[in-house]
Amino acid sequence: MNLSKKLLLALAGTSLAAPMAASAQELASLSGAAAINEYMQQQDVDRFRAWESKNQVTSVNQFSDVQPTDWAYQALSNLVEKYGCVAGYPNGTYKGGNAMTRYEAAALLNACLDRVTEVTDELQRLMEEFKAELATLRGRVDGLEKKVGKLEAQQFSTTTKLRGEASFIIGGLPNNDVNGANKTAFNYDVRLSFDTSYTGKDLLRTRLRSGNFESQPFGSSSQIFKLDKAESTDEQVIIDRLYYTFPVGKEIKLTAGALVRNTELVSFIPSAYKSSLLDFFQLAGASGTYNKATGAGFGFQWKQNVKKGNPFLTFDVNYISSSGYQDSTVGAFDSEGGINVLAQLGAKGQNWGVAFAYRYGSEGSRLRDPNFSATVGSGESSNSISIAGYWEPSDASWAPSISLGYGYNAGSGGFENSMSWMAGLQWSDVFQKGNSAGIALGQAPFTKDVQGSESWLWEFFYKFQVTDKISVTPAIFYASSYRQNDFGSTWGGVIQTTFRF
Structure with a gap:
């Protein structure tokens, strides 16, 4: 050769x-x-x-x-x-x-x-x-x-990446009797995240946001049809996230920030139902526990280090001051500052997950309750617990993912002695690869002591993935015996178009 x-x-x-x-x-x-x-x-x-x-x-x-x-x-x-x-x-x-x-x-x-x-x-x-x-x-x-x-x-930066999301949402509630708010609304929500990493494992996140939602029909957390993406910034661009996360060893992550959200400081939300539509259904049926408290705070996350593909345990605890952290007359560590302490113990496999969580709230904190405003009053406190889990089929087929969650709220203030639950089914690759569909039902925090709080809530959606970065999601909502609709049933719908870049 x-x-x-x-x-x-x-x-x-x-x-x-x-x-x-x-x-x-x-x-x-x-x-x-x-x-x-x-x-x-x-x-x-x-x-x-x-x-x-x-x-x-x-x-x-x-x-x-x-x-x-x-x-x-x-x-x-x-x-x-x-x-x-x-x-x-x-x-x-x-x-x-x-x-x-x-x-x-x-x-x-x-x-x-x-x-x-x-x-x-x-x-x-x-x-x-x-x-x-x-x-x-x-x-x-x-x-x-x-x-x-x-x-x-x-180049913009060698250490920073820009991730963007813009959503157009058109919809309404045809039979909404509240102040005649039954016309069609056309709103937007824009989020720009600047993600910076100095070591490849840490993260400094700065997120800008702008939106023009009003309280009716989708913008207020006290409305039954509050949307996950519906926030109002008075059409101004604001900073709504600013925090830094870094690892300590192979199993622990620490986070501190001036604007951070408690649900983003847990290893996972125990639900496979991801419609990104009605806010309540994105919180594993426990909006009192996973109340999206946002403010100054810090968090601890532990994730068991196991061989890839094996089940693992997680434990998370975080502290958020949702009000008063900017005001030195109150302070971020005073009970008047809307303190939220959230802890979660979870177990997760390749296609399943389950978690038990507890949240304490001081005065000024809120139960994210679409039946009532549920702000904890002066000198009062709240305690919320939840258990939730999900299962997903290993391969996309006729079988949907199944998500179940339950929450209970007690304490001396807020919407006390109330419970909530949800069940969600979601199918993958419906009619076409990448598309999904789902149905969810449940009850937002309710108690038999308050008339009209036992409203049943339904959501139906189909998500059409136009490209990898563009999706269109039509959806229909229904609520029975809704307090804010003179205790009558109400329904509505949206078409949500989301662009990611």
């Missing part, structure tokens, strides 16, 4: 590992978006280069799976010791039996050309044999370098 064939076969073993010769087939498929992603992961590249420098292969004997009796031993020895253009795998192996394409062979040949000082007849024949592939590879690399150069000149 001549030297050119030996050289090619020796190069084949580096088809997935040569640090200076990524697959030309992969380079040929890179788009602008992929180039951006590659550039934003520059820190990972830097760490790999540091590893490469520390673990530079200088002898063929460093490969545990290469023996002197191998037919290409001498050719490989020359590539490693004379030219230094073969690195092997991080585990110290060479894997000389791997297959490769002509483009991969050309890419690896190109990596060695920079190390060769003398162009021999054999090398010249190799260059002629792969002339077309080398030209394609170099053209792709040159184009990529230009794109990366442009990104470097126009």
Whole structure:
């Protein structure tokens, strides 16, 4: 076998590992978006280069799976010791039996050309044999370098990524008798998150938000049809999240921030029902426990470190001052500051999860109750508990995910001695891959001591995934014996279009 064939076969073993010769087939498929992603992961590249420098292969004997009796031993020895253009795998192996394409062979040949000082007849024949592939590879690399150069000149930040979401929501309640609020409303909600990481594992989140919802019919948390995305900023752009999360070891994360939400500081919400529509159904049937308290605070999260795919335990506890934290006459640690302490113990598998949670609320805190405003009064407090869980089919089929949740609220204030529950079914890949549909029913916190609080609530939706980033979700809602509709039933609907970028 001549030297050119030996050289090619020796190069084949580096088809997935040569640090200076990524697959030309992969380079040929890179788009602008992929180039951006590659550039934003520059820190990972830097760490790999540091590893490469520390673990530079200088002898063929460093490969545990290469023996002197191998037919290409001498050719490989020359590539490693004379030219230094073969690195092997991080585990110290060479894997000389791997297959490769002509483009991969050309890419690896190109990596060695920079190390060769003398162009021999054999090398010249190799260059002629792969002339077309080398030209394609170099053209792709040159184009990529230009794109990366442009990104470097126009980059926003090397550590910060922008994630955006804009929602258009049109809908109404045709038979809503409250102040004649039965016309069609067209609202928007926009969220821009600036996610910064300094180590690749920490997160500094700054989120801007703007929305133009009114209390009727979807904007107030005291309305039965309060939407998850319906908030009012008086059409101003505000900062509604500002916090920093960092890991401590492999199992613990700590968070502190001036604007943070308690439900975002638990490892998971124990529900697979994700319509992103009615607010109550996004809170595992326990809006008293998962009350979305937002303000100054901090949190502790523990997640059991297990082998990937195995079930694990979680424990979370957080403290939020929902009011008074800006006011030095009250203070973030005074009972008048709307203190919320939420703790959750959970267990989670690949397609199931269950959790028990408890929340304490001081005066000024709120039960997120669409039947009443439920703000805890002066000198009073509330205690809420919940248990919830879900199961999802391993593969999308006729079987839906099942979510169940129950909550109970007690204490000396707020909507005391009340209970709530929900059950939700959600199907994946309905009619078309990526689309989903669901139905949920339940009762927001109610008590038999208060007339009209035992309203039954239903939600039906179908989510059409237009693209990976655009979805359209029509939905219909129904509530029976609703207190704010003169104890009569009421219904409504929305079409929610969401753009993510």
